[in-house]
Amino acid sequence: MASLAASFFFCFEQRVDLVSFGSGMTMLCDRDKDRAHGLRAYGMFLREERKYLRWEGTSFARSEVRIGYMMVSYQTTGSGNCLTGGNQSMIKLKNVSKVFTLEAGGFTALKPSNIDIKKGEFIAIMGPSGSGKSTLLQLLGGLDLPTAGTIAVDGVQLDRLNEKERTLFRREKVGFVFQNYQLLPMMTVAENIALSLAANKTPKAETDAIVARLLREVNLEGKATNFPAQLSGGQQQRVAIARALAMKPLLILADEPTGNLDRKNGEDVLQLLSRLNREEHITIVMVTHDRHAAEAADRVITLRDGEVVQTVLEGAGLK
């Protein structure tokens, strides 16, 4: 028990993320040392907050979580990348289908599909127009519900959440990037990036610091007070990516993120996504028509007429 306590203390001296995999299994991720501490934790977890962590009356390093009460009964320590979670599943679809109801009858946009995407993977979804790529992405992000089957994202079964819970889930776990950027034209770059932070009632000083960091990350320092119309397409897409990153998502869902961009700007966006995947271990699922863009991915899932027809694995000549 003493070694547990010592190890636990060690974890909290570091900057940590708390990543819950559901069913009581939780990862404490020690970012600075890139080590993961697997803990089976019992007790009550308060919602994630960016505050100073207090543990038994002692203040520790700035953390991404606040824990109300936790008892540790079991612990393993491993090395490796904590946010990828080894072979842990990020997305699991079981017999998921989507049928749209039309006057003329039902239209099956997605036939019963089983898909498993691991934490830290970069997946491209390809297929002809109308094959169901965007439909699938909407389901993965909880923007729409399947007609049948189950979808679990980071251990959370989306089809069991009500609308409000799905909204919260999306805000906290998923970053969306769209072909047409979907920035609000009357808001500045900084305000666009801060949208989800504002919805989450993040204090202003903290919001300003996060926005400044994200602007640096997407190489747009100096553009905070510009309006979207004053930026190039590539710059607007990088603002959209910064906005998607504001809540530190575990997953980015990108629908044709390079579709409106020329080769150079498209390349910049792909490199940014690849870096986020590689260095920040964010799982990325990207719909694309472009085989060159798909080469950024570890794996390509191909759809045809609403059916998964092929999964090309890493090493099959893509990367």
Ligand SMILES: Nc1ncnc2c1ncn2[C@@H]1O[C@H](COP(=O)(O)OP(=O)(O)OP(=O)(O)O)[C@@H](O)[C@H]1O
């Ligand atoms: N809300 C809806 N109601 C009815 N049918 C829909 C709806 N949304 C999509 N569909 C149909 O589902 C099929 C798949 O659409 P989806 O947008 O997923 O295709 P896609 O592969 O993303 O196409 P594209 O590459 O052209 O964007 C299409 O035939 C489309 O017309």
